[in-house]
Amino acid sequence: PSRIVRSMSLLKSQGYINGKWVPASTGETFAVCNPVNNSIITEVPDMSVEDTTQAIDAAKKAFQRFRTTTAKERSDLLRCWYNLMLQSSEELAEILTKENGKSLAESRAEIKYGNSFVEWFSEESRRINGEVLQAPVRNRKLLILKQPIGVAALITPWNFPHAMITRKAGAAIAAGCTCIIKPSEDTPLTALALGKLAEDAGFPPGVINIVTTSPKNSAVVGKLLCESTDVRALSFTGSTAVGKILYNQCASTVKRIGLELGGNAPFIIFEKANMDLAVAGAMASKFRNTGQTCVSANRFYVHDKRFDEFLQKFKEKISGEIKMGDGSLEGITHGPLIKSSQVETIECLVNDALEKGAKLHCGGKRLDNLGPLFYAPTVLTDVDESMEIYGKEIFGPVAVIHRFKSEEDVVKMANSVPVGLAGYFYSEDLSQIFRVTEKLEVGMIGVNEGIISCAEAAFGGVKESGIGREGSTHGIEDFLDIKYLCIGNV
Numbered sequence: 001p002s003r004i005v006r007s008m009s010l011l012k013s014q015g016y017i018n019g020k021w022v023p024a025s026t027g028e029t030f031a032v033c034n035p036v037n038n039s040i041i042t043e044v045p046d047m048s049v050e051d052t053t054q055a056i057d058a059a060k061k062a063f064q065r066f067r068t069t070t071a072k073e074r075s076d077l078l079r080c081w082y083n084l085m086l087q088s089s090e091e092l093a094e095i096l097t098k099e100n101g102k103s104l105a106e107s108r109a110e111i112k113y114g115n116s117f118v119e120w121f122s123e124e125s126r127r128i129n130g131e132v133l134q135a136p137v138r139n140r141k142l143l144i145l146k147q148p149i150g151v152a153a154l155i156t157p158w159n160f161p162h163a164m165i166t167r168k169a170g171a172a173i174a175a176g177c178t179c180i181i182k183p184s185e186d187t188p189l190t191a192l193a194l195g196k197l198a199e200d201a202g203f204p205p206g207v208i209n210i211v212t213t214s215p216k217n218s219a220v221v222g223k224l225l226c227e228s229t230d231v232r233a234l235s236f237t238g239s240t241a242v243g244k245i246l247y248n249q250c251a252s253t254v255k256r257i258g259l260e261l262g263g264n265a266p267f268i269i270f271e272k273a274n275m276d277l278a279v280a281g282a283m284a285s286k287f288r289n290t291g292q293t294c295v296s297a298n299r300f301y302v303h304d305k306r307f308d309e310f311l312q313k314f315k316e317k318i319s320g321e322i323k324m325g326d327g328s329l330e331g332i333t334h335g336p337l338i339k340s341s342q343v344e345t346i347e348c349l350v351n352d353a354l355e356k357g358a359k360l361h362c363g364g365k366r367l368d369n370l371g372p373l374f375y376a377p378t379v380l381t382d383v384d385e386s387m388e389i390y391g392k393e394i395f396g397p398v399a400v401i402h403r404f405k406s407e408e409d410v411v412k413m414a415n416s417v418p419v420g421l422a423g424y425f426y427s428e429d430l431s432q433i434f435r436v437t438e439k440l441e442v443g444m445i446g447v448n449e450g451i452i453s454c455a456e457a458a459f460g461g462v463k464e465s466g467i468g469r470e471g472s473t474h475g476i477e478d479f480l481d482i483k484y485l486c487i488g489n490v
Protein backbone atom coordinates (compact mmCIF):
# COMPACT_ATOMS: atom_id res chain seq x y z
CA PRO A 1 0.00 0.00 0.00
CA SER A 2 1.14 3.54 -0.71
CA ARG A 3 1.97 5.94 2.09
CA ILE A 4 0.15 9.26 2.00
CA VAL A 5 2.42 12.30 2.27
CA ARG A 6 1.14 15.86 2.54
CA SER A 7 2.37 19.14 3.98
CA MET A 8 2.08 19.58 7.72
CA SER A 9 1.51 23.30 8.16
CA LEU A 10 -0.82 22.69 11.10
CA LEU A 11 1.85 20.72 12.95
CA LYS A 12 2.84 23.09 15.77
CA SER A 13 5.54 22.59 18.40
CA GLN A 14 4.71 25.41 20.81
CA GLY A 15 1.97 26.16 23.29
CA TYR A 16 -0.61 28.87 22.62
CA ILE A 17 -1.11 31.53 25.28
CA ASN A 18 -2.68 34.96 24.85
CA GLY A 19 -2.64 34.69 21.07
CA LYS A 20 1.08 33.84 20.93
CA TRP A 21 2.95 30.61 20.18
CA VAL A 22 5.27 30.13 23.12
CA PRO A 23 7.73 27.65 24.66
CA ALA A 24 7.47 26.58 28.30
CA SER A 25 8.89 29.22 30.66
CA THR A 26 11.42 26.63 31.82
CA GLY A 27 12.35 25.84 28.22
CA GLU A 28 11.53 22.18 28.84
CA THR A 29 9.93 20.02 26.18
CA PHE A 30 8.66 16.48 25.82
CA ALA A 31 8.40 14.16 22.83
CA VAL A 32 5.15 13.24 21.12
CA CYS A 33 5.44 9.75 19.66
CA ASN A 34 3.64 7.81 16.95
CA PRO A 35 2.29 4.71 18.68
CA VAL A 36 2.68 2.64 15.54
CA ASN A 37 6.47 2.47 15.95
CA ASN A 38 7.35 4.83 18.84
CA SER A 39 9.04 7.28 16.46
CA ILE A 40 9.16 10.89 17.64
CA ILE A 41 6.85 13.19 15.65
CA THR A 42 7.96 16.41 17.34
CA GLU A 43 8.60 17.92 20.77
CA VAL A 44 6.17 20.27 22.51
CA PRO A 45 6.59 22.50 25.60
CA ASP A 46 6.34 20.83 28.98
CA MET A 47 4.42 23.67 30.59
CA SER A 48 3.94 24.05 34.29
CA VAL A 49 2.46 26.31 36.93
CA GLU A 50 3.99 29.55 35.67
CA ASP A 51 2.74 29.05 32.11
CA THR A 52 -0.68 28.00 33.32
CA THR A 53 -0.89 31.11 35.49
CA GLN A 54 -0.16 33.19 32.39
CA ALA A 55 -2.85 31.34 30.49
CA ILE A 56 -5.39 31.93 33.27
CA ASP A 57 -4.48 35.63 33.40
CA ALA A 58 -4.83 35.92 29.63
CA ALA A 59 -8.20 34.16 29.66
CA LYS A 60 -9.40 36.34 32.54
CA LYS A 61 -8.41 39.52 30.75
CA ALA A 62 -9.89 38.37 27.44
CA PHE A 63 -13.15 37.47 29.17
CA GLN A 64 -13.81 41.09 30.10
CA ARG A 65 -14.23 41.91 26.41
CA PHE A 66 -15.44 38.58 25.14
CA ARG A 67 -18.37 38.48 27.55
CA THR A 68 -19.77 41.60 25.86
CA THR A 69 -19.77 40.11 22.35
CA THR A 70 -23.15 39.41 20.81
CA ALA A 71 -24.33 35.89 20.24
CA LYS A 72 -24.20 36.58 16.51
CA GLU A 73 -20.56 37.63 16.73
CA ARG A 74 -19.67 34.44 18.59
CA SER A 75 -21.70 32.42 16.13
CA ASP A 76 -19.76 33.95 13.23
CA LEU A 77 -16.46 33.26 14.96
CA LEU A 78 -17.34 29.63 15.55
CA ARG A 79 -18.62 29.29 11.99
CA CYS A 80 -15.34 30.65 10.70
CA TRP A 81 -13.39 28.18 12.87
CA TYR A 82 -15.63 25.38 11.63
CA ASN A 83 -15.11 26.33 7.98
CA LEU A 84 -11.34 26.24 8.45
CA MET A 85 -11.60 22.84 10.16
CA LEU A 86 -13.67 21.61 7.27
CA GLN A 87 -11.09 22.80 4.74
CA SER A 88 -8.27 21.27 6.79
CA SER A 89 -10.04 18.00 7.55
CA GLU A 90 -7.55 15.80 5.74
CA GLU A 91 -4.53 17.41 7.38
CA LEU A 92 -6.17 17.21 10.80
CA ALA A 93 -6.91 13.52 10.19
CA GLU A 94 -3.28 12.86 9.31
CA ILE A 95 -1.99 14.56 12.47
CA LEU A 96 -4.55 12.64 14.50
CA THR A 97 -3.51 9.30 13.03
CA LYS A 98 0.15 10.11 13.62
CA GLU A 99 -0.14 10.86 17.31
CA ASN A 100 -3.04 8.57 18.26
CA GLY A 101 -2.50 5.63 15.92
CA LYS A 102 -6.13 5.18 14.85
CA SER A 103 -6.64 4.40 11.17
CA LEU A 104 -7.08 7.24 8.70
CA ALA A 105 -10.67 6.14 8.13
CA GLU A 106 -11.34 6.43 11.86
CA SER A 107 -9.51 9.76 12.07
CA ARG A 108 -11.55 11.15 9.18
CA ALA A 109 -14.72 10.07 10.98
CA GLU A 110 -13.56 11.71 14.22
CA ILE A 111 -12.67 14.96 12.44
CA LYS A 112 -16.10 15.05 10.84
CA TYR A 113 -17.71 14.33 14.21
CA GLY A 114 -15.48 16.82 16.05
CA ASN A 115 -16.08 19.56 13.46
CA SER A 116 -19.82 19.07 13.81
CA PHE A 117 -19.74 20.32 17.41
CA VAL A 118 -18.30 23.65 16.33
CA GLU A 119 -20.95 23.96 13.64
CA TRP A 120 -23.66 22.96 16.14
CA PHE A 121 -22.57 25.42 18.81
CA SER A 122 -22.23 28.22 16.26
CA GLU A 123 -25.96 27.67 15.75
CA GLU A 124 -26.79 27.12 19.43
CA SER A 125 -25.06 30.31 20.58
CA ARG A 126 -27.90 32.33 19.05
CA ARG A 127 -30.50 30.43 21.03
CA ILE A 128 -29.24 31.11 24.55
CA ASN A 129 -32.39 32.81 25.69
CA GLY A 130 -33.51 34.03 29.08
CA GLU A 131 -37.01 33.76 30.51
CA VAL A 132 -39.79 36.11 31.56
CA LEU A 133 -41.61 34.66 34.58
CA GLN A 134 -45.11 35.20 35.93
CA ALA A 135 -44.88 37.38 39.05
CA PRO A 136 -46.98 36.33 42.05
CA VAL A 137 -47.78 39.99 42.88
CA ARG A 138 -48.69 43.07 40.86
CA ASN A 139 -46.13 45.70 39.84
CA ARG A 140 -43.24 43.29 39.59
CA LYS A 141 -41.34 41.94 36.64
CA LEU A 142 -39.37 38.73 37.07
CA LEU A 143 -36.70 37.68 34.60
CA ILE A 144 -34.01 35.09 34.18
CA LEU A 145 -30.85 36.14 32.42
CA LYS A 146 -28.18 33.76 31.15
CA GLN A 147 -24.60 34.89 31.35
CA PRO A 148 -21.25 33.25 30.58
CA ILE A 149 -19.76 31.75 33.73
CA GLY A 150 -16.24 33.06 33.09
CA VAL A 151 -12.90 31.37 32.46
CA ALA A 152 -13.28 27.64 31.76
CA ALA A 153 -10.59 24.96 32.03
CA LEU A 154 -10.94 22.05 29.61
CA ILE A 155 -8.91 18.90 30.32
CA THR A 156 -9.13 16.30 27.57
CA PRO A 157 -7.99 12.71 26.87
CA TRP A 158 -6.08 11.03 24.05
CA ASN A 159 -8.77 8.73 22.62
CA PHE A 160 -10.66 11.49 20.79
CA PRO A 161 -8.05 14.27 20.63
CA HIS A 162 -10.16 16.43 18.30
CA ALA A 163 -13.78 15.83 19.26
CA MET A 164 -13.30 16.02 23.03
CA ILE A 165 -11.87 19.52 22.58
CA THR A 166 -14.45 20.84 20.13
CA ARG A 167 -17.35 19.44 22.16
CA LYS A 168 -16.20 21.48 25.16
CA ALA A 169 -14.61 24.53 23.53
CA GLY A 170 -17.50 24.96 21.07
CA ALA A 171 -19.96 25.17 23.95
CA ALA A 172 -17.72 27.41 26.08
CA ILE A 173 -17.13 29.91 23.26
CA ALA A 174 -20.81 29.90 22.27
CA ALA A 175 -21.68 30.85 25.85
CA GLY A 176 -19.16 33.70 25.84
CA CYS A 177 -16.52 32.04 28.02
CA THR A 178 -12.79 32.09 27.44
CA CYS A 179 -10.83 28.91 27.99
CA ILE A 180 -7.64 27.10 28.81
CA ILE A 181 -7.30 23.75 27.08
CA LYS A 182 -5.02 21.12 28.64
CA PRO A 183 -4.83 18.28 26.11
CA SER A 184 -3.55 14.81 26.90
CA GLU A 185 0.24 14.42 26.95
CA ASP A 186 -0.20 11.66 24.36
CA THR A 187 -2.05 13.78 21.81
CA PRO A 188 -1.26 17.51 22.11
CA LEU A 189 -0.69 18.02 18.36
CA THR A 190 -4.33 17.86 17.29
CA ALA A 191 -5.11 20.40 20.02
CA LEU A 192 -2.38 22.73 18.79
CA ALA A 193 -3.61 22.36 15.20
CA LEU A 194 -7.05 23.45 16.39
CA GLY A 195 -5.38 26.42 18.10
CA LYS A 196 -3.73 27.40 14.83
CA LEU A 197 -7.10 27.28 13.06
CA ALA A 198 -8.67 29.37 15.84
CA GLU A 199 -5.90 31.93 15.36
CA ASP A 200 -6.54 31.93 11.61
CA ALA A 201 -10.28 32.30 12.28
CA GLY A 202 -9.60 35.54 14.14
CA PHE A 203 -10.16 34.51 17.75
CA PRO A 204 -9.10 37.43 19.98
CA PRO A 205 -5.92 36.74 22.05
CA GLY A 206 -6.67 34.91 25.28
CA VAL A 207 -10.04 33.50 24.23
CA ILE A 208 -8.45 30.10 23.60
CA ASN A 209 -5.21 29.12 25.33
CA ILE A 210 -3.50 25.75 25.03
CA VAL A 211 -1.19 24.48 27.75
CA THR A 212 0.76 21.30 26.90
CA THR A 213 2.17 19.20 29.72
CA SER A 214 4.05 15.93 30.10
CA PRO A 215 2.78 13.44 32.73
CA LYS A 216 5.32 15.06 35.11
CA ASN A 217 3.32 18.30 35.13
CA SER A 218 -0.26 17.18 34.42
CA ALA A 219 -1.18 16.88 38.08
CA VAL A 220 0.21 20.28 39.21
CA VAL A 221 -1.31 22.05 36.23
CA GLY A 222 -4.62 20.28 36.85
CA LYS A 223 -4.51 21.27 40.53
CA LEU A 224 -3.91 24.90 39.67
CA LEU A 225 -6.79 24.93 37.18
CA CYS A 226 -9.06 23.39 39.84
CA GLU A 227 -7.99 25.65 42.69
CA SER A 228 -7.64 28.99 40.90
CA THR A 229 -10.38 31.41 41.91
CA ASP A 230 -10.11 32.96 38.44
CA VAL A 231 -11.27 29.75 36.77
CA ARG A 232 -15.02 29.34 37.20
CA ALA A 233 -15.70 26.06 35.40
CA LEU A 234 -13.85 22.83 34.85
CA SER A 235 -14.83 20.39 32.14
CA PHE A 236 -12.98 17.07 32.14
CA THR A 237 -13.09 13.93 30.03
CA GLY A 238 -10.94 11.03 31.14
CA SER A 239 -10.65 8.25 33.66
CA THR A 240 -12.93 7.97 36.66
CA ALA A 241 -9.88 7.93 38.94
CA VAL A 242 -8.57 11.30 37.73
CA GLY A 243 -12.12 12.68 37.56
CA LYS A 244 -12.55 12.01 41.27
CA ILE A 245 -9.28 13.81 42.08
CA LEU A 246 -10.40 16.85 40.10
CA TYR A 247 -13.88 16.82 41.63
CA ASN A 248 -12.27 16.94 45.06
CA GLN A 249 -9.87 19.70 44.09
CA CYS A 250 -12.70 21.82 42.70
CA ALA A 251 -14.48 21.84 46.06
CA SER A 252 -12.32 24.61 47.52
CA THR A 253 -13.56 27.11 44.93
CA VAL A 254 -17.02 25.55 44.44
CA LYS A 255 -16.38 25.38 40.74
CA ARG A 256 -18.94 24.42 38.14
CA ILE A 257 -17.90 20.97 37.05
CA GLY A 258 -18.60 18.81 34.03
CA LEU A 259 -17.23 15.26 34.13
CA GLU A 260 -17.29 12.65 31.37
CA LEU A 261 -15.67 9.61 32.95
CA GLY A 262 -15.29 5.90 32.35
CA GLY A 263 -18.03 3.60 31.14
CA ASN A 264 -18.51 -0.14 31.18
CA ALA A 265 -21.18 -0.54 28.54
CA PRO A 266 -23.36 -3.63 28.55
CA PHE A 267 -24.27 -4.92 25.08
CA ILE A 268 -27.30 -7.20 25.32
CA ILE A 269 -28.64 -9.45 22.57
CA PHE A 270 -32.14 -10.62 23.44
CA GLU A 271 -33.84 -13.69 22.05
CA LYS A 272 -35.82 -11.61 19.55
CA ALA A 273 -32.83 -9.71 18.15
CA ASN A 274 -32.03 -9.20 14.50
CA MET A 275 -28.72 -11.06 14.60
CA ASP A 276 -27.10 -9.44 11.57
CA LEU A 277 -27.76 -5.98 12.98
CA ALA A 278 -26.52 -7.09 16.38
CA VAL A 279 -23.25 -8.46 15.01
CA ALA A 280 -22.62 -5.32 12.95
CA GLY A 281 -23.36 -3.14 16.00
CA ALA A 282 -21.11 -5.28 18.17
CA MET A 283 -18.22 -4.89 15.73
CA ALA A 284 -18.57 -1.11 15.56
CA SER A 285 -19.17 -0.60 19.24
CA LYS A 286 -16.45 -2.97 20.48
CA PHE A 287 -13.63 -2.28 18.07
CA ARG A 288 -13.93 1.41 17.17
CA ASN A 289 -10.66 3.08 18.11
CA THR A 290 -9.32 -0.44 18.86
CA GLY A 291 -11.67 -0.66 21.84
CA GLN A 292 -10.38 2.53 23.44
CA THR A 293 -13.56 4.55 23.87
CA CYS A 294 -15.60 5.18 26.99
CA VAL A 295 -18.77 4.07 25.18
CA SER A 296 -17.22 0.86 23.83
CA ALA A 297 -19.27 -2.27 24.38
CA ASN A 298 -17.50 -3.83 27.32
CA ARG A 299 -19.70 -6.69 28.51
CA PHE A 300 -21.62 -8.76 25.98
CA TYR A 301 -24.68 -10.64 27.24
CA VAL A 302 -26.25 -12.97 24.70
CA HIS A 303 -29.48 -14.91 25.19
CA ASP A 304 -28.87 -18.60 25.68
CA LYS A 305 -30.81 -19.52 22.52
CA ARG A 306 -28.82 -17.15 20.30
CA PHE A 307 -25.39 -17.55 21.93
CA ASP A 308 -23.71 -19.96 19.49
CA GLU A 309 -25.08 -18.11 16.48
CA PHE A 310 -23.72 -14.78 17.74
CA LEU A 311 -20.32 -16.20 18.64
CA GLN A 312 -19.93 -17.78 15.23
CA LYS A 313 -20.94 -14.69 13.24
CA PHE A 314 -18.95 -12.33 15.46
CA LYS A 315 -15.76 -14.37 15.01
CA GLU A 316 -16.28 -14.50 11.24
CA LYS A 317 -16.66 -10.71 11.10
CA ILE A 318 -13.57 -10.17 13.21
CA SER A 319 -11.37 -12.30 10.98
CA GLY A 320 -12.94 -10.89 7.80
CA GLU A 321 -13.19 -7.20 8.59
CA ILE A 322 -10.41 -6.15 10.96
CA LYS A 323 -7.09 -5.31 9.40
CA MET A 324 -4.68 -4.02 12.02
CA GLY A 325 -1.55 -2.10 11.16
CA ASP A 326 -0.10 1.34 10.49
CA GLY A 327 -3.19 3.51 10.44
CA SER A 328 -1.74 5.87 7.85
CA LEU A 329 -1.82 3.12 5.23
CA GLU A 330 -4.96 2.81 3.14
CA GLY A 331 -6.90 -0.37 3.86
CA ILE A 332 -5.88 -0.56 7.52
CA THR A 333 -9.00 -0.50 9.69
CA HIS A 334 -7.52 -0.53 13.20
CA GLY A 335 -4.33 0.83 14.71
CA PRO A 336 -2.29 0.02 17.80
CA LEU A 337 -3.13 0.81 21.40
CA ILE A 338 -1.98 4.20 22.61
CA LYS A 339 0.79 3.22 25.03
CA SER A 340 2.59 0.29 26.58
CA SER A 341 0.74 0.57 29.90
CA GLN A 342 -2.52 -0.11 28.01
CA VAL A 343 -1.08 -3.16 26.27
CA GLU A 344 0.29 -4.51 29.56
CA THR A 345 -3.03 -4.05 31.35
CA ILE A 346 -4.90 -5.89 28.62
CA GLU A 347 -2.34 -8.66 28.43
CA CYS A 348 -2.56 -9.18 32.22
CA LEU A 349 -6.38 -9.24 32.18
CA VAL A 350 -6.55 -11.79 29.37
CA ASN A 351 -3.78 -14.01 30.79
CA ASP A 352 -5.41 -13.99 34.23
CA ALA A 353 -8.75 -15.01 32.71
CA LEU A 354 -7.16 -17.81 30.67
CA GLU A 355 -5.25 -19.16 33.67
CA LYS A 356 -8.52 -19.31 35.60
CA GLY A 357 -10.40 -21.22 32.91
CA ALA A 358 -11.81 -18.71 30.43
CA LYS A 359 -12.13 -19.98 26.87
CA LEU A 360 -10.26 -18.17 24.09
CA HIS A 361 -11.93 -18.02 20.66
CA CYS A 362 -9.49 -15.76 18.84
CA GLY A 363 -6.58 -13.41 19.56
CA GLY A 364 -5.27 -13.50 23.10
CA LYS A 365 -1.82 -12.24 22.16
CA ARG A 366 0.27 -9.27 21.11
CA LEU A 367 0.99 -8.77 17.42
CA ASP A 368 4.68 -7.89 17.71
CA ASN A 369 5.22 -8.25 13.97
CA LEU A 370 3.07 -5.13 13.48
CA GLY A 371 4.69 -3.00 16.20
CA PRO A 372 5.21 -2.82 19.95
CA LEU A 373 1.67 -1.70 20.84
CA PHE A 374 -0.56 -4.07 18.90
CA TYR A 375 -2.88 -6.54 20.59
CA ALA A 376 -5.01 -8.93 18.54
CA PRO A 377 -8.82 -8.70 18.54
CA THR A 378 -9.77 -11.19 21.22
CA VAL A 379 -12.94 -13.04 22.17
CA LEU A 380 -13.37 -14.73 25.55
CA THR A 381 -16.23 -16.78 26.96
CA ASP A 382 -16.67 -18.69 30.22
CA VAL A 383 -15.55 -15.66 32.23
CA ASP A 384 -16.62 -15.61 35.90
CA GLU A 385 -16.28 -13.42 38.99
CA SER A 386 -12.99 -15.02 40.02
CA MET A 387 -11.29 -13.37 37.04
CA GLU A 388 -10.04 -9.79 37.11
CA ILE A 389 -11.52 -9.02 33.71
CA TYR A 390 -15.03 -9.75 34.97
CA GLY A 391 -17.01 -6.53 35.02
CA LYS A 392 -13.93 -4.38 34.41
CA GLU A 393 -13.64 -1.59 31.82
CA ILE A 394 -11.16 -3.13 29.37
CA PHE A 395 -10.30 -0.24 27.00
CA GLY A 396 -8.91 -2.54 24.34
CA PRO A 397 -9.94 -4.96 21.58
CA VAL A 398 -11.11 -7.71 23.93
CA ALA A 399 -14.73 -8.91 23.93
CA VAL A 400 -16.03 -10.89 26.89
CA ILE A 401 -19.25 -12.74 26.09
CA HIS A 402 -21.63 -13.96 28.78
CA ARG A 403 -24.75 -16.08 28.45
CA PHE A 404 -28.12 -15.20 30.01
CA LYS A 405 -31.58 -16.73 30.21
CA SER A 406 -34.00 -14.10 31.55
CA GLU A 407 -34.52 -10.38 31.02
CA GLU A 408 -34.58 -9.84 34.74
CA ASP A 409 -31.20 -11.51 35.23
CA VAL A 410 -29.51 -9.64 32.43
CA VAL A 411 -30.77 -6.23 33.55
CA LYS A 412 -29.50 -6.99 37.04
CA MET A 413 -26.07 -7.95 35.68
CA ALA A 414 -25.98 -4.90 33.42
CA ASN A 415 -26.69 -2.62 36.39
CA SER A 416 -24.23 -4.31 38.74
CA VAL A 417 -21.36 -1.84 38.18
CA PRO A 418 -20.80 1.57 39.83
CA VAL A 419 -20.69 3.40 36.47
CA GLY A 420 -23.36 4.01 33.82
CA LEU A 421 -22.39 5.72 30.60
CA ALA A 422 -23.68 3.93 27.47
CA GLY A 423 -25.64 0.72 27.08
CA TYR A 424 -26.78 -1.17 23.99
CA PHE A 425 -29.37 -3.80 23.36
CA TYR A 426 -30.92 -5.60 20.41
CA SER A 427 -34.53 -6.65 20.40
CA GLU A 428 -37.44 -6.55 17.97
CA ASP A 429 -39.96 -6.69 20.80
CA LEU A 430 -41.39 -3.21 21.35
CA SER A 431 -42.62 -3.83 24.90
CA GLN A 432 -39.24 -5.21 25.84
CA ILE A 433 -37.53 -2.17 24.28
CA PHE A 434 -39.44 0.22 26.54
CA ARG A 435 -39.16 -1.99 29.62
CA VAL A 436 -35.42 -2.44 29.37
CA THR A 437 -34.80 1.19 28.40
CA GLU A 438 -36.40 2.33 31.63
CA LYS A 439 -34.50 -0.13 33.80
CA LEU A 440 -30.95 0.23 32.51
CA GLU A 441 -28.84 2.47 34.74
CA VAL A 442 -26.96 4.32 32.00
CA GLY A 443 -27.00 7.82 30.55
CA MET A 444 -27.30 6.80 26.89
CA ILE A 445 -28.81 3.81 25.14
CA GLY A 446 -28.42 2.42 21.66
CA VAL A 447 -31.40 0.21 20.76
CA ASN A 448 -30.60 -1.84 17.66
CA GLU A 449 -27.73 0.60 17.07
CA GLY A 450 -24.05 0.38 18.00
CA ILE A 451 -22.85 3.93 17.23
CA ILE A 452 -24.92 6.61 18.91
CA SER A 453 -22.84 9.79 19.25
CA CYS A 454 -23.61 13.02 17.36
CA ALA A 455 -23.64 16.75 18.07
CA GLU A 456 -27.40 16.71 18.58
CA ALA A 457 -27.19 14.03 21.32
CA ALA A 458 -26.91 14.77 25.04
CA PHE A 459 -23.71 12.85 25.76
CA GLY A 460 -23.13 11.90 29.37
CA GLY A 461 -23.48 9.33 32.09
CA VAL A 462 -25.11 8.53 35.39
CA LYS A 463 -23.65 7.10 38.62
CA GLU A 464 -19.85 7.34 38.61
CA SER A 465 -19.70 7.99 34.87
CA GLY A 466 -20.01 11.70 35.32
CA ILE A 467 -21.86 14.94 35.80
CA GLY A 468 -23.55 17.03 33.12
CA ARG A 469 -24.11 16.60 29.41
CA GLU A 470 -22.13 17.57 26.33
CA GLY A 471 -23.50 18.36 22.88
CA SER A 472 -27.22 18.99 22.33
CA THR A 473 -28.95 22.07 23.72
CA HIS A 474 -27.79 21.00 27.20
CA GLY A 475 -24.09 21.22 26.44
CA ILE A 476 -23.94 24.99 26.91
CA GLU A 477 -25.42 24.89 30.40
CA ASP A 478 -22.08 23.98 32.02
CA PHE A 479 -20.78 27.32 30.82
CA LEU A 480 -23.71 29.57 31.77
CA ASP A 481 -24.77 31.23 34.99
CA ILE A 482 -28.39 32.03 35.69
CA LYS A 483 -29.12 35.47 37.03
CA TYR A 484 -32.58 35.99 38.46
CA LEU A 485 -33.86 39.53 38.26
CA CYS A 486 -36.78 40.97 40.25
CA ILE A 487 -37.84 44.48 39.23
CA GLY A 488 -40.22 45.90 41.81
CA ASN A 489 -42.63 48.83 41.76
CA VAL A 490 -43.03 49.05 38.01
Ligand code: ADP
Nearest residue numbers: 156157158183184185218219222237238239242
Ligand atom coordinates in the same frame (compact mmCIF):
# COMPACT_ATOMS: atom_id res chain seq x y z
P1 ADP B 1 -6.79 8.26 30.19
O1 ADP B 1 -6.98 6.94 30.84
O2 ADP B 1 -7.77 8.61 29.15
O3 ADP B 1 -5.36 8.58 29.86
P2 ADP B 1 -6.59 10.20 32.27
O4 ADP B 1 -7.69 10.50 33.19
O5 ADP B 1 -5.31 9.65 32.81
O6 ADP B 1 -7.27 9.26 31.23
O7 ADP B 1 -6.21 11.45 31.40
C1 ADP B 1 -7.14 12.38 30.92
C2 ADP B 1 -6.56 13.77 31.03
O8 ADP B 1 -6.31 14.04 32.41
C3 ADP B 1 -5.22 13.97 30.33
O9 ADP B 1 -5.21 15.27 29.77
C4 ADP B 1 -4.22 13.87 31.46
O10 ADP B 1 -3.04 14.59 31.21
C5 ADP B 1 -4.98 14.51 32.58
N1 ADP B 1 -4.54 14.12 33.92
C6 ADP B 1 -4.02 12.95 34.32
N2 ADP B 1 -3.77 12.98 35.66
C7 ADP B 1 -4.16 14.20 36.10
C8 ADP B 1 -4.20 14.85 37.38
N3 ADP B 1 -3.78 14.24 38.47
N4 ADP B 1 -4.69 16.10 37.44
C9 ADP B 1 -5.14 16.72 36.32
N5 ADP B 1 -5.14 16.17 35.12
C10 ADP B 1 -4.66 14.93 34.99
